[in-house]
Amino acid sequence: MPHVHLNQLGYLPRASKIAIVQSTERRALPWQVVDSAGEVAASGSTQVKGPDVDSGDEVHWADFSALTREGEGYRLIVGGEQASFPFRIAPRVYLPLQKAAFSYFYHNRSGTPIEIPWAGDWKWTHGPGHLSDADVGCAADCGYRLNALGGWYDAGDHGKYVVNGGISVWTLLNLYERTRHLHGDTAALDDGALIMPESQNGIPDVLDEARWEIEFLLAMQVPPGHEKSGMAHHKLHDSAWSTLGRVPPERWKERYLHPPSTAATLNLAATAAQCFRLWRELDAEFAERCRVAAVRAWNAAQRFPAVYAVNYGGGGGGPYDDNDVSDELYWAACELFLALGTEELLEVVRSSPHHLRFPTETGHERVKHHTSMTWQATAALGAISLAVVPSSLPQAEVAQLRAAIARAADAYLALIEQQGYRTPIARGSNGHYPWGSNSLVANNAIVLALAHDFTREQKYREGALEGLGYLLGRNPLSFSYVSGFGELALENPHHRFWAHQKRSSFPHPPPGALAGGPNSRLQDPTSGRLKGCAPQRCYVDHIDAWAVNEVAINWNAPLAWIATFADERGRVDEPAASAQEAAAGAKGVIVSRSSTSYAPPGRR
Numbered sequence: 001m002p003h004v005h006l007n008q009l010g011y012l013p014r015a016s017k018i019a020i021v022q023s024t025e026r027r028a029l030p031w032q033v034v035d036s037a038g039e040v041a042a043s044g045s046t047q048v049k050g051p052d053v054d055s056g057d058e059v060h061w062a063d064f065s066a067l068t069r070e071g072e073g074y075r076l077i078v079g080g081e082q083a084s085f086p087f088r089i090a091p092r093v094y095l096p097l098q099k100a101a102f103s104y105f106y107h108n109r110s111g112t113p114i115e116i117p118w119a120g121d122w123k124w125t126h127g128p129g130h131l132s133d134a135d136v137g138c139a140a141d142c143g144y145r146l147n148a149l150g151g152w153y154d155a156g157d158h159g160k161y162v163v164n165g166g167i168s169v170w171t172l173l174n175l176y177e178r179t180r181h182l183h184g185d186t187a188a189l190d191d192g193a194l195i196m197p198e199s200q201n202g203i204p205d206v207l208d209e210a211r212w213e214i215e216f217l218l219a220m221q222v223p224p225g226h227e228k229s230g231m232a233h234h235k236l237h238d239s240a241w242s243t244l245g246r247v248p249p250e251r252w253k254e255r256y257l258h259p260p261s262t263a264a265t266l267n268l269a270a271t272a273a274q275c276f277r278l279w280r281e282l283d284a285e286f287a288e289r290c291r292v293a294a295v296r297a298w299n300a301a302q303r304f305p306a307v308y309a310v311n312y313g314g315g316g317g318g319p320y321d322d323n324d325v326s327d328e329l330y331w332a333a334c335e336l337f338l339a340l341g342t343e344e345l346l347e348v349v350r351s352s353p354h355h356l357r358f359p360t361e362t363g364h365e366r367v368k369h370h371t372s373m374t375w376q377a378t379a380a381l382g383a384i385s386l387a388v389v390p391s392s393l394p395q396a397e398v399a400q401l402r403a404a405i406a407r408a409a410d411a412y413l414a415l416i417e418q419q420g421y422r423t424p425i426a427r428g429s430n431g432h433y434p435w436g437s438n439s440l441v442a443n444n445a446i447v448l449a450l451a452h453d454f455t456r457e458q459k460y461r462e463g464a465l466e467g468l469g470y471l472l473g474r475n476p477l478s479f480s481y482v483s484g485f486g487e488l489a490l491e492n493p494h495h496r497f498w499a500h501q502k503r504s505s506f507p508h509p510p511p512g513a514l515a516g517g518p519n520s521r522l523q524d525p526t527s528g529r530l531k532g533c534a535p536q537r538c539y540v541d542h543i544d545a546w547a548v549n550e551v552a553i554n555w556n557a558p559l560a561w562i563a564t565f566a567d568e569r570g571r572v573d574e575p576a577a578s579a580q581e582a583a584a585g586a587k588g589v590i591v592s593r594s595s596t597s598y599a600p601p602g603r604r
Contacts, residue, residue, distance in 0.1 A: 003082050004062075005421070008473035008486030009097060010088030012570045013068040016462045020421050020474055021046055021060040021078050029079045031062045036073030036086075042066060046078065052420025054427055055476040056534030059420040085478065085487040091574035094468075094566040095188075097485055100512025101560040102194045105209050107510055108553065110160065110216075110248065111150040118195055123507040126497065129248025130158065132255065136236060139256035144223055146257060148236055151216025155552040156494040158248055159237030159317040162220050163309075164554050165213050166267030167375045171446075171557035172210045173274050174381070175564055178388050182453040185568045203282055211286075213553075214275050217268050218293050222260055222300075230300030231260035232268040234309045237317030244543060245503035246496050258317075261309045262301055266328035269297035270381070273335040277389075291339070298336055301329070320375065327379035330354040334382030338389045346393070349386075354379035356397065358404035360411045361429075369428040370415060371440040372408055372447050375554055384450065402454040409451030412444045413463045421475055421536065424448065424467045427520075433535040435547055438481050438517030441467045442558035449565045461569060468562055471514065476536050482559065484511025492543045494550040501543040513551045514559045515541070523547035 006019040023029065028045040035041045046060035062078060069089065076084040106118055110129050119125045134149040151160045152168070179186050186204070187193060194205035201208065220233045239254040272294035280287035311319035322328075330352040337345040349355055361368040362377035373380040386393055387401040412424040419426060424444040428434060445467035452460035473480045473488070480486025483493070491508050492501040498509040520535040522528045526545040530538050539548045 002084055002478055004076050004078050004084040005474050005476070005478050006076060006084050006087060007469035008085045008087060008478075008480050008488075010090060010093040012091060012093060012465070012566070013070055013089055013574055015465050015569075016065045017063070017067065018065070018422060018466075019062045019076050019084060021062055021082070022057050022476070023060050023078075024058045025060070025079075029060060031064070031076060031078045033064050033067055033074055033076050035071055041069060041071075041074065049420055054423070054433075054534065055420055055536040057420060057476055061422075085473065091570040092567065094563050094570060097472075097482065097512065098188060098560065098563040098567045099195055100484060100510070101482075101514070101556055101563045102206070102209065102512075103196075103510065104512050104514075104551075104556040104560075105152055105212070105553065106196050108153045109150070109212055110153055110158070115197075118197055120195075120510055121507075124510050126247045128250055129153070130250070130252060130255070132251040132253070133160075133236065136255060136257055138233075139239075139258050142222075142226070142257070142259075144226060146219060146223075146233070148216060148219045148233075148257070150219070151213050152553050153248070156496060156546065156550045157237070157317070158242060158252075158496065159235060160216060161235040161237075161318070161320050162217055162232050162264035163234065163261075163267050163320050163322065164375045164552070165217055166264075166271050167373070167378060167381065168553040168557040169210050169213050169217065169271045170274060170381050171554075171561055172206055173271070173278060174384060174388065175561045176204065176206050176210075176278065177274075177385070178450065178453065179564075179568070181388055181390060184453070185571055187571070188564050188567055207278060207282070211275075214271060214290070217271060218289065220257075220264070221268060221293055221297065228260050228300065228304060228307075230265070230296035231262075231304060231307070232264040232297060233257045234259060234261040234264045235317055235320060239316050241315045242496060244494075244496055245499040245506050248497065259310060260304075260307060261322075262304055262307045262325045263309065263322045263328050265297045265301045265304070265307075266325060266332040267378075269294050269301060269332040270328070270335040270378075272297065273332070273339040274385070277339040294336060294339065298332060301325075301332070305329075322376050326352070327354060327377055331378040331382035334386050337393075338385055338391050341392055349382075349393075352379075354382070356383075356400050356404065358383050358401070358408045360408045363428065367428055367430045369434050369440060370412075370425045371443055373443050374436075374439070380447075387450070387454070405447060406451040406455055406460075409448045409460050409463065412448055413459060416463055416466050421470060422466050423470045423475075423536075424463060427535050431535075432520040433518045433538060435519045435521070435523065436516045436552065436555060437519060438471055438514055439552075439555040439558060441470055441517075442514070442555065442562055445562045446558055446565075449562060461573075464562060465566060465569075468566055471517075471559070476534075477539060479539070479541070481515045481517055482511075483509040483513040483515075490515045490541060490549075492541050492549065494543055494546040499543060509551070512556070512559075514555045515539075515549050515551060516555060517548065519548045521547070 003022040033042040189206040198208035275290035333348040448464040480489035483490040499506040520538040524547040
């Protein structure tokens with residue numbers, strides 16, 4: 001493994017390009033970038049950064065941002081000896097990543113076969129999983145059964161969770177709204193742009209993918225006539241953990257709805273309100289379903305403001321517990337206000353302690369982590385929506401929200417300059433990297449990208465790309481946490497079907513899946529063997545290392561968001577690419593589009 005760490009996918013021509021060199025030398029080292037023919041394209045000297053606590057390394061920085069010439073097969077050579085993995089410079093360098101990151105959601109759809117051509121290869125195809133979710137009962141008898149078919153599998157298991165589905169759907173819908181309202185380039189999200197069965201149906205592809213999960217979220221609502229009518233069931237999963245190396249079964253009896261929670265109900269209210277405002281011009285009937293569900297959920301949350309998720313024993317699914325729903329209440333109020341525009345909702349928004357604030361740390365009192373949003377901390381989602389979507393909110397308050405987001409981005413820029421590997425996160429207040437640390441990096445990159453949208457200051461664009469570079473190999477392990485991208489990349493995620501390491505008849509993952517990443521609490525036996533590791537080194541690419549190597553919808557959603565932003569900047573900020581360059585940018589995406597539309601059985 002080289003000791004010269006950089007973004008193995010590559011760089012935009014006019015973006016900053018800073019590699020990290022692992023070295024104990026106390027003097028600057030000479031470096032050269034050579035092209036595929038071995039000719040020197042750029043040269044300079046490193047900047048000595050010194051010891052870095054989060055990685056345990058001593059590092060230098062090599063800044064070759066002045067190199068803007070497009071090309072493939074570049075390598076950075078430091079001290080005449082150490083060479084990096086090869087990389088590319090091109091305006092469309094992020095296009096394959098953007099498409100692949102979105103394809104993750106198709107691959108993890110429940111209730112439908114995963115088929116050619118959208119799967120990309122026969123090895124990733126399989127039949128429809130969990131058709132039996134069309135008639136599922138409660139873990140404790142509730143007097144009804146639901147048709148909860150469809151949705152996305154949450155992570156490496158076959159569970160489906162409303163609170164994790166909520167932030168994931170919001171992220172995709174926010175990307176669309178951000179691009180639409182902040183003068184972004186919608187080409188990457190329009191009908192026919194992504195790889196899915198619904199392409200060419202007249203609806204933007206990003207909305208088609210989001211709808212697959214929204215239909216599931218709507219189905220999790222308690223029907224009228226019952227005590228908790230309008231609330232949302234917290235989750236749906238098996239009664240026990242299933243084995244690795246298995247195709248999602250069509251039928252599974254030991255699978256149950258778990259009780260409703262206030263957090264899940266407010267997630268439904270927020271995302272259904274978002275759905276209403278986006279679909280009312282596209283599909284009035286579906287939009288009205290979303291509006292009714294949002295209002296029912298909001299009213300139910302007022303009746304049951306403190307019903308918390310219960311962690312039933314026996315396994316089969318994560319608890320996703322949350323005993324503070326003030327943030328979900330604020331988020332839901334913001335989304336409903338933007339959808340319905342009533343003074344009553346505006347008053348709820350303004351009366352929240354979360355209003356006009358934007359966090360840079362989340363967690364509970366004992367443990368804080370450097371990020372603005374997680375499935376458990378959603379106040380930032382409401383603030384972002386208010387800052388992005390036009391409404392009757394006074395412009396002075398919109399400006400305050402945008403300024404607060406920019407201040408958060410400044411905090412992340414400061415972290416980047418402090419961290420040896422220029423990462424927009426650091427150890428939390430407990431001295432650890434948390435479970436899913438890579439999602440913190442991706443979500444913080446979204447904050448940086450939004451600050452760029454609001455201010456047009458290039459420092460925020462560069463900060464967002466710095467976060468993406470860490471995920472793509474500029475880290476102490478020289479490891480790309482995204483499958484299919486980089487010389488040394490994710491191959492063995494904790495996933496039931498992408499289980500080649502467990503059973504050779506099963507495939508490695510398709511391109512575009514993001515691993516959870518370093519977790520210095522070492523919460524599974526496999527990663528536990530790394531005892532004593534520096535936080536950024538607490539990772540192993542192993543299928544049994546579920547605390548570091550699982551994949552999840554709420555990790556891939558921000559990856560898709562930031563990859564779309566990066567590709568957009570390549571299209572907008574760089575000189576116009578030739579047709580040949582655009583084709584090269586799409587290299588590796590070997591899936592044709594189709595006008596076929598497929599809905600899960602029993603749906604729409």
